[in-house]
Amino acid sequence: MSQGILRYLGSTMGRKYIMAISGLVWTLFVLTHMLGNLLIFASADAYNFYAYKLTSNPLIYVAEAALVVFIGMHAATGIGLRMRNSRTKPNLYAVTPKSAKGASVTSKSMIWSGTITLVFLILHLITFKFGAYYETTVDGILMRDIHKLVVECFSQTGYVVWYGVCLVLVGMHLYHGVASSFQTLGINHPKFNNAIKGFGWAYSIVVALGFLAVPFYVFFVKG
């Protein structure tokens, strides 16, 4: 990589681009993950079969590695920008052009909603990806019974409350993230700014409610 590119990536603008691109990759991932999770409303077999198809595809390792790289870049760059900002402009959020006075709650809380989302993600992977391994057979194929683990967890009040709080924060982080990524990438025009804001709202609400539906369904309907 030429020195010029490295210098650009280290600049405030370059870092904002890294934040925007890595954030948008995760924004797309959470939508697909949320949609896959909705299969719990179809049947236990449909949910397990979907997870089996996904995890038995060799490309999953490439996708997982990419997700780890992007979240690492996103978190490290976000913390770096935040630290630089608090040294130089104590009250400005990195990707928002508004002054601190006009900055929204979601904008000012990005560092906290982001940090809690990261903690949530690590615990989430420990619980589900690396958690208890039950087995079941669907269409004659032996596979992991991930549905059983999901139901087991979300039958407990603690998990439902924790997921409820974290998914609201994920939604807030997404809302501001989508809007500021578009701004960083130059997708902003006075004519479309309201539409972009509306899109950010709709996207984050759909994703958060879609995810929230799973623990609430298990707890209140299945449990």
Ligand code: HEM
């Ligand atoms: C109620 C909400 C959610 C449910 C029920 C859920 C369910 C699951 C389950 C069952 C797995 C394990 C899949 C397997 O290995 O077979 C998983 C993995 C994962 N989840 Fe979630 N998830 C939720 C929310 C989230 C959110 C909000 C994020 C991101 C912020 C997320 C990110 C991930 C990631 C990165 C993996 C690992 C994927 C892989 O490596 O293959 N999940 N989730």
